[in-house]
Amino acid sequence: MQIPNTDTIVYVNGRLVRKSEAVISIYDSGFCHGDGAYEGIRLYDGKVFRLEAHIRRLFEALTMLDIDPGVDQAGMIKIVRDTFAANELTTDLHMRLQVTRGRKRMTGMNPMLNLGPASIVAFVDHKPPIFDKAGITLITSTLRRASPNVIDAKIHHTNQLNQILANIEANRQGADEAIMLDDRGFVAETNSTTMFCVKDGVLMTPHPTYIVVGITRGILLQMAVEEGWGAKEADLSVYDFVTADEVFICGTVGELVPVKAIDGRALKGPIPGPVTVRLMEKYRALTRAEGTAV
Template structure:
């Protein structure tokens, strides 16, 4: 609960939202929604926070006089990627947003860059598309954060041109707990082409190994041992942790 709340409330503050629900109100809304729908396992929750009802169609936030509005959208969580055998990726020509234009650390629904990159991936029959920053360094994929493994070290790009994802942060903690070396720095595309292992992280896909990038095999083209180790550690953490859902009486 702590990490999603940081992303939600920090983004709302950066966007100058007013009358934002409290953390307890958001938790209450989530619990009620899950309980009413009988969704206690294998489900994914998407939270959307709008400025609320407007009195005019103008762009000024001053016209949003009745808000905020919180939307809790739960869905059954189907497999998104083949996490057992791995996924393929290509590099998109569409660049990730720069903080000079629109800070990617703000979680918002303006995802046209990512959608355009995903279209490139679809056209290449790839599962995901790698996105570069304005200087040509790897940022993330169109929908996930990205890591590589080289000589036993786990590397991930700085979150300067990407969203610092919840799953990303969890996996970074696990890397350290598992006794592995974690490095966060700028990473060039060629380093991903020559990596021993590559994997992505995201709420829906969790840890997804990449076995091919731009037509090049990653390592030996199979899921690597470090990725497997972190997948198992993540699965164990998910099974052992969480927030109990209170019982609600139907009125």
């Protein structure tokens, strides 16, 4: 999908500026070392969807990284609302809210080199859901998601090289996303989204051990309960997804998207399947009904 590079208004350390004019120090910890945390947040019809949940998860990551953002959660919510409000577009806006450890007096990984305070940046892009809702293709990456004894994936940190390398594999093979396995060989997620499958009427998704605990993921599990379906977290292999009745991915940036092929194997039809269609409808309705006005 070709999306225009709209010159939106963004937030950089207390200032609202044009995207084309935004700058930050080359000594910023995020630029030097990927040292920070972020959230992806979407605006629907002038309302921010699940804003409080995103800010809570951001502050949890900052706690684990020992980064003091210099504002409380209410202050961060105000930054998000003010930044969205400064833009003329009121829908199909996606924000990457990022907090880094701030500027360093010289390069080096030791946080003692930081001068403080933290850097807060809110990137805003005109970005409709990025995947084809008619179905996407996946390949299985040769790379693995790190286990919690390497780095806990629940920390929504800005160092995404692991996923970027997997995305490169997908690009080279002409696929939309790459499935990433954990160190035991079970599916963790794709390089940027959570995975779900449906088998015999049961909605299933991997355990949240090697992944960020997705906000969209939690919403869909709750919707399954509301619909009276079975829903469970499980150790799932690529086999379970290839042989499932339905497969889809989900996340804030792409919403819900059906999968039509994995590793060159066409999945069962119809695509999207009935459970996926129902969840897509419910999720769309929810995003239009809920939200924090800007």
